[in-house]
Amino acid sequence: MRKDSFILPEGVIYLDGNSLGPLPAAAMQRLKSTVADEWGELLIRAWNKAGWMQMPARLGDRIAPLIGAPEGSVMVGDTLSIKVYQALDAALKLRPDRNVVLSDNGNFPSDLYMAEGLLKTIGRDIELRVVAPEAVADNVDEQVAVLMLTEADYRTGRLHDMAMLTRRAHEAGAVTIWDLAHTAGAMPIDVDGCSTEFAVGCTYKYLNGGPGAPAFIYVRPDIADSIDPGLSGWLGHAEPFAFDLEYRPAPATERMRVGTPPVLQMAVLDTALDVWEGLSMQDLRDRSITLSELFIKRVEKNCPQLKLMSPRDPQQRGSQVSFAFDHGYEVMQALIARGVIGDFRAPDMMRFGFTPLYLDEGDIKRAVAILTEIMDDEVWREPEYGRRSLVT
Ligand SMILES: *Cc1c(COP(=O)(O)O)cnc(C)c1O
DSSP states (O other), rough: OOOOGGEEEETTTTTTTSSSSOEEEEEEHHHHHHHIIIIIGGGGGGGHHGGGGGGGHHHHHHHHHHHHHOOEEEESSSSSSHHHHHHHHHHHOOOOTTOEEEEETSSOHHHHHHHHHHHHHHOOOEEEEEEEEEEEEEHTTTTTEEEESSOOOOOOBBBHHHHHHHHHHHHTEEEEEOOOOOTTTOOOHHHHHHHHEEEEEEETTOOOOOTTEEEEEEHHHHHHHTOSSSSGGGGSSSSSOOOSOOOBBBBGGGGGOOOOOHHHHHHHHHHHHHTTTOOOOOHHHHOOOHHHHHHHHHHHOTTTTSSEEEEESSGGGEEEEEEOTTHHHHHHHHHHTEEOOOOOEEETEEEEEEOOTTHHHHHHHHHHHHHHHEEEEEGSSGGGGOOOOOOO
C-alpha cells in the first residue's frame, strides 16, 4: 500500500515490522536536516524556533487519530515501560480503597515487571493478580483497582476484546490501562469509544519510528486534569521555566511528560507518521488479514511439521502469526540467512508480522516457498543456525 515509502534491502522479505518497523524513505533526509539545520545552525534556539519543545504534544496529536483518541489527549515521550509505570501509578491513585492489579500471563513481561516494581515502591498492600488470558473477565471483581492488559499477545497475536473487558472493568468500578504496543498502526483502535482511562503504546513497532523511538500515553480527557503524576519531572510542570521549587502539574496529558524529549528520534517519528496520511486503518486491517490468511493456508499445506499458535479466526488475532516447532530457533535463523526476516520467542515460537504497508501477496508466497525448502531439506540442522544471539 505504501511500499515506496520505505527502504528495504534488496532481496529481503521483512516479516518483523511487529518488532521493529523498517526505515521510512524520508527519514534519513529528515534526520540530516534536523541535525544540520536545527541542532547545527540554531543550537539552543531550536527549542523555540524549530518547535522542539512542542514535539511531544504535536506528535501525540498525530498518533491520536490512529488510536481513536481526541486531539490533546496523547503525549509522546520516554519508553513504553516508563509509560506503563506512569499509567499504573496514576490509575492506582484513582482507586485508593482497592487492592488488586489484574493482568494476564500473555502480557509483555516488562509491563508486569514495572507493575511489580511500582507496587513495591508504593508500599501499600496491593496484589498483582496475573491470570490466564481467557480468565480475565471472570477475575474482574470489586477488589480490582486496575485492569492492565496488552491488547494483542506479543507471542501469538491473540486479541483481547478491548471494548468488552473495559466495560466489564468499569461495571466493577475498576480503572483500565490498555497497552497498544502490538495494535497501534496495525488495526483500527477506538480508545475514545471504549472509554478506557489510560492507553499506552510504542512507536518503533508498527509505527516505524526507529529503534528507541519514544512511546505514547493517552489519558481520558475528563480525568486528565485530576490525575496525580508519579514521575513529576520538570517538563510535566505547569511552568517549567518558572523553576519553582514546588511541583505543579501541567494541564491535562501534558503532565505525563517527564524530562527533555529525544528530539532526533522524534524528528524521525514525525517523518514516519507522514506515511499514515490518507490511509484507512480498516483497509490496512483488511489487507493484513488477506496476507496472514494466505500465509497460514500455505504454511499448513506445505509445512505440516509446524503448529499454528495464533488464533485461526483472523478477527481474534492482531497482525502477526506464530508457528511452533521444536527447532523453531534454527528454522528462523535459516530463514533470515535467506532474506526472510521474522523472529523467535522462547521456547519454540516463530513469529511472522504482516504489515501491508510494504508487503504483498508475492512476498508472502516467496516467504512460504523458502520456508518449505528449509523444512523439506532440513536445512535448519546446519550447526551455524543453532548458535544463539542476544536478541532472538
Ligand atoms: C515492545 C513492548 C514493550 C517494550 O517496552 P520498552 O520500554 O519500549 O522497551 C513493553 N510492553 C509491550 C506490551 C510491548 O509490546
